[in-house]
Amino acid sequence: MAVTIKKIAEVSGVSRGTVDRVLNNRGKVSPKTEQKVRECAEKLGYKPNLAGKALAARKKNYVIGVIISSDGNIFFDDILDSIKNEAKIYEEYGIKVVLKTMKGYDIDTQIKLIESIQDDISSLIITPIDENIVRDKIDYLCDKGIGVITLNTDIKNSKRLAYVGTDYYKGGQIVAGIINLISPYANIGIIQGTSKLYGHNQRVLGFKDEVKNYKNLNIKAMFECEDDDNTSYEKTIEMLRDNEDIDTIFIVAGGVYGVCKAVIEKQKNITIVCFDEIPKTIEMLKKDIIKVTISQQPKIQGKKVMEIIFDYLIKGEKPQNENYIIENQIKIKQNY
Amino acid sequence: MAVTIKKIAEVSGVSRGTVDRVLNNRGKVSPKTEQKVRECAEKLGYKPNLAGKALAARKKNYVIGVIISSDGNIFFDDILDSIKNEAKIYEEYGIKVVLKTMKGYDIDTQIKLIESIQDDISSLIITPIDENIVRDKIDYLCDKGIGVITLNTDIKNSKRLAYVGTDYYKGGQIVAGIINLISPYANIGIIQGTSKLYGHNQRVLGFKDEVKNYKNLNIKAMFECEDDDNTSYEKTIEMLRDNEDIDTIFIVAGGVYGVCKAVIEKQKNITIVCFDEIPKTIEMLKKDIIKVTISQQPKIQGKKVMEIIFDYLIKGEKPQNENYIIENQIKIKQNY
DNA sequence: TTGTATGCGTTATCAA
């Protein structure tokens, strides 16, 4: 039979309550008993039973808050789906999930959303805006005992428990590696999302650093499109007009379809590499307009972050790692 | 507050025992009460509480048997690691895991292993040998009420609950797609593992079918190496000697390092694409000897299969899907 | 400082 608190109580000759106080560091135990209990638990190899913990935790009415900048950004659909899906599972354990979405990266909106739920939640999942006001707010929540996990985007130097998401820098490196495999003598145009986002910049940085390792890869031009298809279309037209030798385009973030449209119109044989798996992107991949796309594995991100929060709430332990890096996954049309 | 059995009992005016009998189809309930309880549960939106179920399940002393052909096959290391890791978690729920490994694909050995644990287990995870005797044994276990899940390799037309593993056919297709991206005019040599294994054959089949879509990809030769480095080395030397135009090699399964060694000796610029992420393979990838490897995501396979078994045991429901396909993941050196 | 009792939701046993 497994080792339980009851068992330890019997063996060490104290009550279950005392064992509980020792093992969960609740204080109010004499040093002597404490040592006795600890030794005993150690010797018997005590492992807390999660089902018991989870069941007892029902009385606490845990609520997980989720705040995501997903409105109007179709990329987040899969993350949302997977969070909602996991939410169903965790509700089977009596843990509620409150989901709030917002559009874009407005600081005020995000702060207000946090404030609207901060008194009702036991922990928070958030795609934070990387600004001091938000950082302070997150630190405030953490000080209050509300565990915060950042999702998809991180906020450095904050007290958040962990980050779940991709390594953007490495994502850029991978794109460089892919381009080198496909065409080792490439003249490359970059369509950047927005330099306002840390992740986008990191991708570009990783790309540029890795390109340096390949003598025959040349970056010819870079434009920002603000993740917008119309803008990316125009910028691509402009870029291809002014740089006739460009044969490869790296799309850093949004605006994928706009680039494709421009390339299709130009009727040039151009290698396009991009990120994410929104429907239009997959369509373009299947039609050979896009050669490779890199997935952030959004469903895995959603699942992982919920797993971590659950463990944190039930076990009451901080996550073991500070970063849970979800791999950048290379995909070609045969993957679909 | 959430809807519990107790609640349903109160509302429908019967005892908890009766509600339990109805909801778990234990019989011995009058049709009238049954209907009343069912309607009530439906109306209130009853969702069973997993923690409660798991806790009560402790009394059943569930044991998961795991039989894997991993001895001497380093590929399985990651699957084993991840199963052992998950086992720790499930032991926190009071579920034991009994792990048995074997070498190769000997039917007798596998049957004997199954028989050695079949009276002690509540469910079984297995990498089955695709033979009738094994199939019959699996069906026998299923009839006895022991749920069986196949891992990494499937056994068709059996009563196993589900398969967890990759789509081998698609894996072959992906390799063809990759080769077309890297060098659209390729003369390809195939180093097959063994035609005795269904999965290896499926990869070759998928590859050949997909190659048909590309006019300028030509398959020049194919050899079997029995997943052995010495054999693959010799076969590669032979193949390159007899087919001077081969510029691309597709390694279907094991023997990766043997091929690399031969290619290094030949000092020819050859594109190598292979499967899996054993240490030697990653080393060769980092040294640019191998261009691309396809991962079966062994850790994810292990995690998934344990998840499914857990749900099956605790919820007492069969898995929703018959196949849980783990994606073939394309990897280049920048991934590491 | 320590012990006892109760409840979390489900299941099983025993009695009615």
Add this chain to the structure above:
DNA sequence: TTGATAACGCATACAA
């Protein structure tokens, strides 16, 4: 056919 009750392991309010 039904109901009452104890047990799974943990947490906690309350009593000692």
